[in-house]
Every structure is written in structure tokens, then in C-alpha cells.
Amino acid sequence: MTxxxxxxxxxxxxxxxxxxxxxxGEQASFRSFLELLIMVDSAVRRAGFQRESGASGEVTA
Incomplete structure (x- = not known):
């Protein structure tokens, strides 16, 4: 995701x-860093990505 x-x-x-x-191709305005994080988190969740930890601790999607 980009x-x-x-x-x-x-x-x-x-x-x-x-x-x-x-x-x-979606665009939105944000008023705070926290609001930006919430928007990105929501987009990732809508796309169905799940957080997985690899053997070395890195997070992959």
C-alpha cells in the first residue's frame, strides 16, 4: 500500500x-497527526491487511 x-x-x-x-485514488485532508494515523489505519483495515510478525520481529503485511 502506498x-x-x-x-x-x-x-x-x-x-x-x-x-x-x-x-x-482516494484523497482526504487531515487536521492533526493523530487524525492522519487514524485515516491510514482505517484504509489498511478496509483493504483486509493483517499484521504479522516475522522471525526477526519485522512487521509484514
Whole structure:
């Protein structure tokens, strides 16, 4: 999965900008870093990816 994040402003000690999910062509604005994380997490969950740990501890999808 590929996300393009554009940080347009840094205000109130956080980021504001846009995130684009390249594979789906979806774009959304975010008002904080936490909101960005929630958006990306939601997109990953909708795509059906599950978190798996490899032998060396790396996370793969």
C-alpha cells in the first residue's frame, strides 16, 4: 500500500495536510497527526491487511 502525505502546515504543535491512497485514488485532508494515523489505519483495515510478525520481529503485511 502506498500513501502520499503532504504536510501543508505545522500549527498547534501538529501537522495539517492531505493524504492520498495511491492504489485507490482516494484523497482526504487531515487536521492533526493523530487524525492522519487514524485515516491510514482505517484504509489498511478496509483493504483486509493483517499484521504479522516475522522471525526477526519485522512487521509484514
Amino acid at each position: 500513501f502520499l502525505v503532504r504536510v501543508l502546515f505545522r500549527r498547534n504543535d501538529t501537522w495539517q495536510g492531505t493524504v492520498c491512497w495511491k492504489e485507490k
